[in-house]
Amino acid sequence: MVSTPKRARRPAHPLPIRLMHWTGVYAMACMILSGLVIYNASPLLPFSFPRWAGLGGWLGGALAWHLSAMWLLFADGAAYLIYGFMSGHFRRDLHPPTVPELALDIRDALKFRLAHRIGHYNAVQRLLYAGIVVVMIVAVLTGLSIWKPVQFGWLTGLFGGYPIARGIHLTMMLLIVAFIVLHVTLVVLYPRTLVSMVVNVAAEQDEAP
Amino acid sequence: MNRTKPVVTAAEIQKDLMPLRRRGLLRGGLSLGALTLLTGCDLSTHSGVDAALEAMLRFDDEVQAAIFGQDRLAETYPASALTIPFRFNAYYPEWEVPNVDPNWHLAVSGLVADKTPWSLAALRALPQTSQITRHICIEGWSQIGQWSGIPLQVFLKRVGADLRARYVNFTCFDGYSTSIDMASALHPQTILALVFDNQPLAPQWGAPLRLRIPTKLGFKSAKNLQSIEVTNRFPGGYWENQGYDWFAGV
Numbered sequence: 001m002v003s004t005p006k007r008a009r010r011p012a013h014p015l016p017i018r019l020m021h022w023t024g025v026y027a028m029a030c031m032i033l034s035g036l037v038i039y040n041a042s043p044l045l046p047f048s049f050p051r052w053a054g055l056g057g058w059l060g061g062a063l064a065w066h067l068s069a070m071w072l073l074f075a076d077g078a079a080y081l082i083y084g085f086m087s088g089h090f091r092r093d094l095h096p097p098t099v100p101e102l103a104l105d106i107r108d109a110l111k112f113r114l115a116h117r118i119g120h121y122n123a124v125q126r127l128l129y130a131g132i133v134v135v136m137i138v139a140v141l142t143g144l145s146i147w148k149p150v151q152f153g154w155l156t157g158l159f160g161g162y163p164i165a166r167g168i169h170l171t172m173m174l175l176i177v178a179f180i181v182l183h184v185t186l187v188v189l190y191p192r193t194l195v196s197m198v199v200n201v202a203a204e205q206d207e208a209p
Numbered sequence: 210m211n212r213t214k215p216v217v218t219a220a221e222i223q224k225d226l227m228p229l230r231r232r233g234l235l236r237g238g239l240s241l242g243a244l245t246l247l248t249g250c251d252l253s254t255h256s257g258v259d260a261a262l263e264a265m266l267r268f269d270d271e272v273q274a275a276i277f278g279q280d281r282l283a284e285t286y287p288a289s290a291l292t293i294p295f296r297f298n299a300y301y302p303e304w305e306v307p308n309v310d311p312n313w314h315l316a317v318s319g320l321v322a323d324k325t326p327w328s329l330a331a332l333r334a335l336p337q338t339s340q341i342t343r344h345i346c347i348e349g350w351s352q353i354g355q356w357s358g359i360p361l362q363v364f365l366k367r368v369g370a371d372l373r374a375r376y377v378n379f380t381c382f383d384g385y386s387t388s389i390d391m392a393s394a395l396h397p398q399t400i401l402a403l404v405f406d407n408q409p410l411a412p413q414w415g416a417p418l419r420l421r422i423p424t425k426l427g428f429k430s431a432k433n434l435q436s437i438e439v440t441n442r443f444p445g446g447y448w449e450n451q452g453y454d455w456f457a458g459v
Contacts, residue, residue: 041348059348060452061262067454068265149345150283150424150459151276162343162351 009202012119016083018197023076028176030055030069035173037062044170070143077136094130097123118196119203132179139172263452270456274390277458283398283423286341292352295406297413298427300385300447306412307383307433313417316436319378322369329417333403335359335367340398342423344430345459347448356421358402362395370439378444379420382435387446389422389429390456398423401434426457 013021033055040048041059056062084090097105105123108114114122121129145156145165159165187194195201297303314326339357365372372395378388393399402421403410410416415432422429428448438444449455 038349042346042350044349058452060448063347063454064262064266064452067269068262071265148273148276148459149343151278151281153281153284162345166349 010119012196012201012203014087015200016079016087017089020076020080020083021197023072024080027069027073027076030065031073032173032177034062034065034069038066039170044167067147070140074140077140081133090130093121094126094133096130097126102127116190116193117204118193118201128179128182132176135172135175135179139169139176142166142169142172266452266454269454273456273458274392277390277392277424279392279396281424283342283459286343286353288341288355290353291341291355291406295354295414296350296352298346299383299432301383303413308412309416309433310382315418315434317368317438318436319438319440320371320374321365321439324368329403332359332401332418336363337403338400339404340400340421340423342398342421344423344427346427347453347457355404355406356400356402357404357407358400358418358421360397361399361401361420362397364401364437365394365439374439375441376439376444378438378440379431379434380436380438381431381433383433385431385433385447386444387420387429387431387449388444388455389420389425393422393424393458396422396424424458426459428453429457 033053036049037054037056037059040051040054054062056065084094101123105114109124114124116122141155142159142165145152145159146162146169149156149162149165156162156165159168192201299306314328315332316326317324336359337357338360339355341353341355343351343353345351361377365377370377372391374391376388377391377394378386380386389399399420399422402415402419403417405411405414410419412433415434418434419432420430420434445455449457
């Protein structure tokens, strides 16, 4: 049933993307888990995160993790953005969907009939993946603005001052966690996508099966 | 009869306890989250993780010193922005705030020409400046307060301090201590505050003299000062010795 390709097809996820993805997973996990402990030191919302979920144990340890892993996250994110623009990955795969495209794909998704071909991005995926990149950029910028509200006072001012920037930073973290929940749920439903993010799997052909 | 007096008091051995405490806290703390992220690693070798994190904090200190702007000022606010009531914060609860010795003098030591202790009256006679700035705690909360006092750079010049020295060290009579880099010590908003909220400092706000440095996190603004030392030997500090990053710039 599956036709053999006539020539070698491009990988669903090229090696640089796979490396940057898993580096990012580690860096983001360090940032979020240590961030929970930092949040608990002075909760903005009327709840605290359970102690066992955090990284670093106490505020000083968590900050040491947070202020270490931030360099890895920043380097990984910067490399991803440069690669994304230079390689054409963003233009080819993550260009913003049009409203009719999006409406169609959301309707299909809600009926669990949305086509998912490895190595291709439908409108819903494009919106979510481009969206999470923007969310992570805002997370990094608000992080910088609350780490250095005097030295980068102009940036802190842009976000409405220190207390508001801190609130936005927390909100971005919650959005990233929401994305991770959705993303991992879909990977569990379609486990072959996990394989394609680990080893070299050829992208599926453009024609629908 | 002095049988009730302990042979060794906590204060006497505090300096020796500090490194032990630091290692224990950092290590004990790290093992929790490390369970999730370092699965497969030998959990008994956390000293390596500790060393890596401390190396990163030292790297962060260098980055912070590099981006520190000698003339870049912390934002100042109108009196209407003052946080009321102002929150008390220390490494001990408010009822343990120490009283000021009526004979209090500020000691000056290290790389300075004049080591004469300073009385409160002599300090009040020095030039004063006032600021309304944001006090940002390492825990994340912040509040806006008013302080006035002597610019630290005025004081350092007055005592003939070696301004090329690396550190200014502060010790307090409540057992606290901290230290800052010379560049931050010479920043125009770094002051030895005598006044909080337009009143002479009350004990809980650091009487009779405290450091106020709005370009660093709150724990750097040491209260209840006892002595100031100018030195090239890294002095550390109460929280810094337990794992808070030393530069702590904002």
